[in-house]
Amino acid sequence: MGFYTLIHWVSLALAGATLAILLVVVVRQSFRNRRTKRDALRRQSLMALALEYIEEPEFFPAFKAQLKPEDQRLLVELFAELLPKVRGDYAEKVVQLMREMGLRDRCLAQMHSHKWWKRADAAAVLGWFQDPEVITALERALDDPQVEVRLEAARALTQLKAVQSVAGLVARLAVVDATHSLGVKEIFRSLGSGAVSELLGVIESDVPEHVKILATDALGHIGDPRAVPALLKLFHKPGRSGGDTIHEHKARRGRAYSERSQPTNSSVALRLAVMQALSVLVDPRSLDAILAALEDPVWEVRAQAAHCASQLGSDAAIPRLETLLHDEHWWVRFHAAEALFKLGEAGVQSLLKAARSTSARAADIAGGLLREKGVAV
Amino acid sequence: MTLLWSIVRFLNGCVLALLLVQSVIYLWQLVVAFIELRHHRRGASRADPWWMLTSGVALPISILVPAHNEEETIVENVRSMLALHYPDFEVIVINDGSKDRTLAVLVEALGLQKIERVWHADVEHQEIRALYGSPRHPRLLVVDKVNGGKSDALNAGINLSRFPLFCAVDADSLLDHDSLLQVMRPFIEEPEEMVAVGGRICIVNGCTVRAGQVTDIALPARPLPLLQSIEYIRAFLIARLAWSRLDAMLIISGAFGLFKRSAAVKVGGYSHDTVGEDMEIVVKLHRHFRERDQKYQMRFVADSVCWTQAPETLGVLRRQRTRWQRGMMQTLAKHRLMVFNPKYGPAGTLGMGYFFLFDIIGPVVELAGLLLVPFSFYMGEVTPHFFLAWVALTFTYGVFLSASSLLLEMMVTRTTRPRDLALLAMSAVLENFGYRQLNNLWRLEGIWQFLTGKQGWGAMQRTKFRKSAGT
Structure with a gap:
């Protein structure tokens, strides 16, 4: 077959394919629209029925x-959307209704589907059923080859407050591609105060730094004051390269990302995570660490420490915050000025003094912030 | 004479070769786009908007809206943006020295007053005259500045923004209520490496808009926007998706793009010396991270939709297309070092190489083919086989691709009316006979304008959105 003949045949085939595609598109869409409309109407009536049941359970038969x-497929979708938006007695009644209708069993069966997205959907819904069989299925799903299924299972287990071991969760979630995902962070944050001891164990053990960061972030969000001493220890002894100077840090910033993410030079991220956690915990024991962080060689840590100082509300930070109004980095100056303003009268006086000073940097930021807040300079 | 015919025959060969390569690449893009869309849809279903709204994972966003002579639509657009579903965001409207009443209508309608805000000049822009805000709309900041162009206005917005991400949105565009949540998804998955995410642009002409939201999706009634509809579907659902999967995406539409602020500042923000600032900033980001051997990612999200007005007259469309071509040429010329350069990864070899071959050389060769091949056939200088092969490559493949893009459209948009799909299908065929060639002609004009150093945007017409009865 010649070259041109090949082009002719291929184009003829494509022309035929085009016609077929156009026909399929129009016909399929018309069927799909009809189904979507029908499903929407049915969902509406199912919702009405479900609400009636919630009000009067005897209406169930x-x-x-x-x-x-x-209707089972529609009901699973409907309740999966409804459950996160209802609370307390209502949520329990919906779960009871789902159980009585066999939807829990349907989802348990779906956990064995060969399609990972179906397994993930089922795991998400099972997060509302507090019973041993469901918990066993979800724990099994933590070893699923697909990371999305593992994430949904972990989220469901945290929702059920049924995470058996934080170390197990770390092993299944924190070593995958999704390590940096904010979704993984959110799962750890949802572990609750019951997991504090184990999380403290994680930050004190010899685990990779990104896992420590994950645990630090979770401890901050859980808000349990028991975490403070361990976080302070972590801040002062962050790792193998704790005492880096600003010059060393700047030199590292020029290196490849892959190198920078190695544990030997990631203590900056850890210090930052500790400061973020401390700014949520707001504990007076963290004052010394915050004061030290206000002089950190890394500007991101200084800026976060300024925010932290304002949260803590201690006047002891004012002299160092005043110094930071002269910082070489604008965001540090800005956070220092905001912190001073939040510290009240003494802080505002410091800002007024800086606004009238001869230092252009300090005067600009202090004057600008005061004007923004409506204070005459 | 023999020499002349030899040259013509050689050129004809080039035309056929280029069309062949282009067709193969388009087919490859189609397959890649299909795979990406399947993958994306399964992943997308995992990120429930309610979870994103309530879990605290969505990072705060500054929405930057550069506005120049937008008095017709600005108030409705700002109201629509203030009503977006997103946990934490601010809207910064930058009035870029408008000559109409853009600022006045904003002040009147939203009860704005002059305010102070401390900011730092991370990137360059023209002087800011005043800032406006309102206690009624604490998320809103209006910046009044000296005219400096869209890039300049966006740079002012970057400087005034205080959140880690900014979203550039055209003032004549409307976002779906959950568009920000959708476009945010890649940043949730990869908060460290992700530097930019683009959303999909759809044409609002013909749709019904109520309270700043598209309430009824319909195709444009006029032929020119209708033809652009299929063009946009093809461009976003085939090309953009495929390049995104291959890490070679060079354009995030200026009408809707989400960027990491720190990354944009590192590359100096938007450049002033180009009219294609949306492409230029993306190319700069690729260049910056590749030259420093740093990991980074950029993505396109097909179901995050921004609605924009398409030109309805040939004159306005021509100005838009020549400007796009000029902007692309300026970017390619400025970053010519990247073209086919493996040091810049897929962005240099695939992305820049593709633009060079098919968006600069392509229109010239395709139009040359339109003149030379039929003439040569008429003069008996090319065989009927050659002529038919050229016709097939020129028209059949184009129609096939446009039709295939409708399949992808069905995967993304679930409720398109069959009548609209039939209309789109018809446009998919018709656009290959006249519209595509006209576009090529405008591209040539754009190339000419670039070579002769023409600057400026040219006037765009703004019309009020169509409202439903009773509004």
């Missing part, structure tokens, strides 16, 4: 009698 076999 009548509700069940009105259901068609194909």
